[in-house]
Amino acid sequence: MKPGILFLILGTMGLMSAIVAENKTYQQWVGVWEGQLDGQPGVTVTLGRDTGDLQGTIVFNVVTRDGGEAHVIGHDAHVLTHIHLSDSTLAFQVIRRGDSRDLHLAMHLTDDGKAELQCAHCGGPPSTELFRMH
Secondary structure, eight states: HHHHHHHHHHHHHHHHHHHHHHHHHTTTTTTEEEEEEEEEEEEEEEOOTSSSSSSSEEEEEEEETTTSOOOOEEEEEEEEEEEEETTTEEEEEOTTTTTOOOEEEEEEEEEEEEEEEEEETTTOOSSSEEEEEO
């Protein structure tokens, strides 16, 4: 076999392996993730690859205990920007409506179908456990 053909075959095999690994990495994130607050949906992260790249939204629900029992009274939806995937961590930013400040968030896979959402400057709990819903 000619050396040029051998290098072409090896290069193609390496590229195919990288594509399969990338798809598997993205696939572990695709879906709907939900975190609870007082037994109510507190945050929902939806991730997909409709255009090839990982994209998504996050919805922060406003939960109150007015009337004694916890219930959702509002929603704050955002598009994820500056998405960065590294091993078992997905980092992204959202723009807070009130003051247009960038919030930096990170999801860390902790177990099969579970992740931890962290945001040091969001004004709520510093971390929330998320469960894959779909």
